[in-house]
Amino acid sequence: MMAHIRPVSAVWVGIICLVFSSRLSTMKAASICPNDQTGCHLLPLANLFDRVIQHSARMHGISDDLHSEFELYFLPSKNQIGRVSRNCHTSTILTPNGKENAQRIAREELAEIILKLLVAWRDPLWHFHQSMSQHDEFTNFSSNKSLEMSDMVHELRKGVLKVVEKMQMLGIISNSVGDTGSPEALLTSDSAEWRFMKDYDLLYCFRRDSNKIQNYLKILKCRIVPKHGC
């Protein structure tokens, strides 16, 4: 009796695992919309958008906090900075600066802009974090935030890529939006510029760009899935 228990239990466990895996796979394949109603198939896309937008909002919040802290610590005099010196390395990317402009450009273009921005900030933020952790005057709190910021750019980019994939799968946008070029290409063109940026300017630029990303994502969502909370 006891000798038989072990193989029997193993068999049972195996059966249960098979059942669960099959269920999981069927769940993946199963559509949320059984009847394929109009707009119902877009629900997962809307949910994806919501998650991505939340992510970008959090990223912008952190950048805003860090920028405020920098202002407290360093208090750069406004006279010195002026508008000339503040030259963000992402200024080469043409971004719509108003509601109408954002409404006017194509969805694919908007998605590409978002992705470009996200790619452009990946390395600078990483280096920023490195430099911050080396300086003693920054608190651990700030150092953690810069790390979080750098990670979030990575995650957000992946999320936006997933959204773009989904849209392309649903046929909403064309397949022209790819994994926007190679990040290395972007880096080489901009590599010199951002290294010379002061930390404060870098933070200022990133704060602005994260706000842009958040807004563009919202506009994109309301253009593609307008019925889900716009």
Added chain:
Amino acid sequence: MRGDLGLVMLWMLSAAKECDGTSPPGKPALVGCRSPEKETFTCWWKPGSDGGLPTTHRLYYEKEKEEGIHECPDYHSAGNNSCFFGKNYTSIWVEYSLRVVAFNALGNASSDTLDIDVMKVLKSDAPEAVTVLVDENLNTPCLNISWKRPSKVDVTKGWVSLTYELRVKVQTGLDWMMFTEVAQNSLRMYNIEPGVTYEVQVRCSLDHSSWSDWSKATFVEVPGYFRNQRLVWTLVFVFSLIPFLAAICILILKRKLVKQWILPPIPGPKIKGLDAQLFKSGRSEDVANALIANQNFPPTSVCMDQTEEYLLVSESNDWLLTDPYRSQRKKKSLLTPSDLNLDPEIQREVSTPGHSDREKSKSSEDEKDDFTPTSRCQSKENMSNTEPLLLPPPEKHQNSSVNVVNEDAALLQTTCENVVQAVAGYVDIQQGENTQEVGVEQWAYSQVKEVDETILLIKSHNLPVSSASQPREGSVAESVPTDYSRVKEVKGDNMVILHKDLHKSLCKKKEALDTEWTNQNTKMPHSSDCSKGMCLEMIGDGYVDSVPRFSTE
């Protein structure tokens, strides 16, 4: 010399100009800018002194990464000393560098540069149409606060997001209740007090930038008590009233039962085999039959004269002179108010002299002690409690008082001479056949031979049973209870003369005899015990002491 003169002239000219009071304008100052919906923005400045001359102000701006200095497109839409930038001129995420220059005839003055980004100067108008209602439809009353977004803001395209903040306070209070991070256009506030006026204000922020001004205060008065509370209480009242009314109805409908329960009726006499209805119907024969249905009377000889069936008791002395047997013929019902007529059967049951012993004999020693009316009555009472009065089981020797029957029997026997001797006038507790075993010597009764209204004759020498009767007799004469008639004189062996006044119930009126009998009964100290039912007393003197009464309800 000429140079000095020239300088002096120049100085005088300038002094002359100043003496006119005009001067170039003072330096204006840019106050600030504001964008209410993230699509346009307005900037204001404060002019400096105008120098006494008409002064104009101009605003110039530069945009980040755009070459060229531009002038304000609209000086009028936003009022004086303002510059309104329309949608076409507004760029978000672009730094503007602004300055204002004041011009007059004498010169100009430029303000300091102001750098702004539209995203930094977002400030919306206050929310509109704030309405507050007291909502009583739910189980818990609440304040239903709703408002509209500022009309300029467009939230449909996802360009701008609005976040609201509310504050509520009691009008007379000081502390505000804050509700933050409200994304919807309505709010329900619970825990409101009745009879209080609340003040509500709402404000909003664009994209989490600076807050707008608070909206105008909206007041709402909460009614003193809530409708549903009132409803609940009225329902409770009504539902609690229903059983109360039902109880009252039941009480009224069943008032008889209630009356019975609250004031239980005094149980009527229960004579086994006897029906109260029988008495109501008034047929004496049936009553008598029922009364003595289960009695085991010793057989008695039929009396010759059935008319002679009454026992006459009297206190007057007049009767003494008459033939003691003469009044046998008198038919007076002394016995019961209910006109009890004796049956021949009853007469038959009257015992022969042979049976007289039994009849005379007492069941037990207690009988002797029970001669006193009280004890007798109590015994009777006990008997009545335990069993029908008339029907003691034969094995029971005590407390059986078959009083009426005995009386009747005694009455009958007065007519029969031999019987009279034996049992005439005896009020006895019928014991049954086996009474002989009881101590006969305790017998203290005297025979009553004949009773007239004036006298009660007692035959004492014919008492075969008791030996102690004679001495007893004397004692009886001496120590008669107060409710008995006292023996006045014993005449001879067979005659006793009684006092008149002792027992009022022995009062002589024939008409009043019934009542007297009852009175006699009532006057007995123990009569209260016997108030209901049969309470026949056995008196040592042979008096019929009590009258069976049948209480009818």
